[in-house]
Amino acid sequence: MALTKMTSTIIFTHTSSSSPSSSTSRLICFNNTKLQKLQKLTISHYRRSNPVPISISSRGFSTTIITHCSSSSSTTATQVNNETSANVIDGKRVAKDIREEIAVEITRMKEAIGIVPGLAVILVGDRKDSATYVRNKKKACDSVGINSYEVRLAESSTEEEVINHISKFNDDASVHGILVQLPLPSHMDEQNVLNAVCIEKDVDGFHPLNIGRLAMRGREPLFVPCTPKGCIELLHRYDIPIKGKRAVVIGRSNIVGMPAALLLQREDATVSIVHSRTKNPEEIVRQADIIISAVGQPNMVRGSWVKPGAVLIDVGINPVEDQGSPRGYRLVGDICYEEASKVASAITPVPGGVGPMTIAMLLSNTLLSAKRIHNFR
Numbered sequence: 272m273a274l275t276k277m278t279s280t281i282i283f284t285h286t287s288s289s290s291p292s293s294s295t296s297r298l299i300c301f302n303n304t305k306l307q308k309l310q311k312l313t314i315s316h317y318r319r320s321n322p323v324p325i326s327i328s329s330r331g332f333s334t335t336i337i338t339h340c341s342s343s344s345s346t347t348a349t350q351v352n353n354e355t356s357a358n359v360i361d362g363k364r365v366a367k368d369i370r371e372e373i374a375v376e377i378t379r380m381k382e383a384i385g386i387v388p389g390l391a392v393i394l395v396g397d398r399k400d401s402a403t404y405v406r407n408k409k410k411a412c413d414s415v416g417i418n419s420y421e422v423r424l425a426e427s428s429t430e431e432e433v434i435n436h437i438s439k440f441n442d443d444a445s446v447h448g449i450l451v452q453l454p455l456p457s458h459m460d461e462q463n464v465l466n467a468v469c470i471e472k473d474v475d476g477f478h479p480l481n482i483g484r485l486a487m488r489g490r491e492p493l494f495v496p497c498t499p500k501g502c503i504e505l506l507h508r509y510d511i512p513i514k515g516k517r518a519v520v521i522g523r524s525n526i527v528g529m530p531a532a533l534l535l536q537r538e539d540a541t542v543s544i545v546h547s548r549t550k551n552p553e554e555i556v557r558q559a560d561i562i563i564s565a566v567g568q569p570n571m572v573r574g575s576w577v578k579p580g581a582v583l584i585d586v587g588i589n590p591v592e593d594q595g596s597p598r599g600y601r602l603v604g605d606i607c608y609e610e611a612s613k614v615a616s617a618i619t620p621v622p623g624g625v626g627p628m629t630i631a632m633l634l635s636n637t638l639l640s641a642k643r644i645h646n647f648r
């Protein structure tokens with residue numbers, strides 16, 4: 272997959288002590304083929320106009336949400352060239368390619384053995400975002416020829432009701448994958464529910480047996496969780512080497528951070544996990560050749576946290592208020608795109624980066640499941 276180039280320049284950046292980044296002024300110099308030399312300069316008369324931060328508390332990482340992190344406004348902009356900075360890793364396009372590949376495989380399977388893969392989705396409660404994701408999953412299934420089955424339950428349903436539906440799908444031969452849309456209402460025990468999915472149909476890869484196998488050398492999980500699998504797939508499709516690289520995963524959630532770290536380790540990266548109790552996260556992040564950020568904290572990772580030439584995979588999909596947009600908000604990642612894209616060698620955008628890969632990997636896991644169950648190669 273070819274990388275899309277962005278325009279760039281020589282830029283002075285400066286971060287003030289009120290931002291979660293260092294206070295060094297730097298000259299970032301890019302050339303056409305490689306990234307590039309970074310020289311530290313002192314610029315005494317330089318002032319940065321920082322974004323207006325909104326204070327809220329979130330997951331212990333920081334209490335400041337940066338809604339804008341434009342370094343261009345703060346750039347003293349000695350723009351001496353127009354060369355390139357980070358390449359854009361286009362998850363939307365890769366996801367489309369993957370859907371096309373899956374559609375071909377599904378046709379081949381149907382013609383050879385008459386089996387069509389089936390995916391069952393259980394949605395509990397009225398969260399708008401979850402309803403959108405489930406709708407998009409159904410659309411994606413339709414587009415590749417996977418049969419989809421949906422159960423919608425009220426917010427007030429019991430854990431037992433959810434587990435009963437899972438049990439029925441476990442026993443249904445036309446269903447090859449089962450997923451319960453997360454998060455569940457707070458009165459339910461997520462572990463009890465996820466444990467009820469039989470591991471042969473656990474296309475989300477959240478069953479503890481699948482996660483346990485992922486963590487162990489010499490063991491193979493039946494399924495890998497979709498979002499982390501999508502991150503690694505992007506690196507592979509863009510020929511970004513992982514072996515021997517220093518990787519930092521920001522966030523340690525069961526559904527993204529932790530499995531992403533395990534996957535990177537399986538690919539022979541040297542992996543660190545940065546979390547809400549990590550001291551000096553910037554210092555650790557700055558050592559990384561590959562950063563996967565999954566904390567849900569808008570623009571937390573500033574340009575100054577990024578080693579020149581690093582590859583950035585942004586899993587965060589954070590709404591921030593934007594009166595100029597029709598929805599009244601826009602989506603931003605955990606990584607301050609505008610700043611970081613001037614330092615990194617490659618970066619995923621938000622939206623259009625990892626998000627579409629999550630659903631593509633779900634389709635891929637469902638096909639994999641149907642092939643395994645019916646011993647079709």
Ligand SMILES: Nc1nc2c(c(=O)[nH]1)N[C@@H](CN(C=O)c1ccc(C(=O)N[C@@H](CCC(=O)O)C(=O)O)cc1)CN2
Nearest residue numbers: 404450451452453454475497588622623624626627629
């Ligand atoms: N059972 C699961 N629950 C949840 C998972 C999961 O993998 N399994 N992941 C997330 C939600 N999710 C899928 O379920 C998901 C999130 C985001 C996207 C996506 O394509 N995002 C777009 C932006 C969408 C927009 O405009 O609103 C993007 O990033 O480009 C897909 C799937 C939590 N729950």
